[in-house]
């Protein structure tokens with residue numbers, strides 16, 4: 001029986017990197033029934049919206065999707081497709097591992113962190129209004145329910161991945177009520193996990209400590225905006241956005257995508273680094289209980305990057321997206 005997966009190519013470099021990831025997943029030998037679905041700026045003229053209902057229905061039917069980046073139309077009146085995706089499918093947890101790969105230029109050689117970002121509220125609730133001309137308020141919504149499930153998710157991930165420590169990242173010294181609530185809930189959840197150390201750290205100090213010595217941390221959990229910023233920082237510790245995969249996870253559905261955007265500056269040139277989306281595909285395989293195939297994909301990526309002979313421009317090489325992908329598929333074939 002084949003596995004149904006929705007594939008959303010997206011905008012900019014999306015079609016190039018999603019084609020690469022699809023080929024690598026097919027090369028693992030998993031029999032996949034790919035359901036193509038549209039979203040993004042380029043489809044507005046056909047559907048009247050960047051996120052067509054048909055696309056959401058396809059994801060609901062498949063349960064899991066691999067998604068290319070989508071350009072957020074600026075000032076068009078449409079809200080961010082990415083934020084909308086997460087809200088409509090209740091993909092409450094954003095799972096963002098940052099792991100060093102040999103051969104990839106970066107400051108540290110052995111980074112292995114997991115950032116868990118709350119994906120549905122905080123400042124991304126989209127609640128903004130003009131109080132009086134010249135004064136605007138944005139509401140940062142923190143709820144007990146969302147805090148509880150994101151912290152629980154972080155501890156469950158820690159257990160699944162054999163991790164030792166979960167750190168709640170916050171600004172409760174200033175945001176006494178909202179982050180105070182987050183911490184209160186986190187402490188309560190932590191009491192249920194005796195096997196895992198629980199710590200708390202203030203977000204600005206966390207940024208500095210991550211840069212000085214990332215090995216102080218293991219799994220980090222936080223609200224939406226802090227997670228957005230801290231996970232870009234951790235991807236910078238392992239070689240940049242071209243290397244950073246992610247999963248948007250809910251109770252019913254999961255959408256896997258790279259952390260990077262549609263990179264309009266290099267779109268259509270065939271030079272994008274597809275590693276982030278290929279590694280997102282590996283996270284997806286693990287989510288589908290295909291851990292052995294996921295391990296093989298990660299090992300093939302590690303082999304090609306480690307050799308350094310066939311890597312893309314952003315990593316200092318000259319390979320095209322396709323040449324690099326071919327090398328990964330060849331390494332996969334030997335494993």
Ligand code: NAI
Nearest residue numbers: 069070071072082242259260261262263265266272273314
């Ligand atoms: P970006 O991540 O697209 O690009 C930032 C820089 O990194 C650019 O110089 C780009 O060329 C480079 N880069 C990114 N991915 C790369 C890759 N795979 N290989 C080689 N180089 C790569 O961020 P930017 O320019 O701020 O955003 C462009 C558009 O993407 C915006 O409309 C933004 O809203 C959207 N976006 C979408 C996301 C998603 O769909 N999940 C996430 C982030 C941004």
Ligand code: MG
Nearest residue numbers: 228229232259
């Ligand atoms: Mg971001």
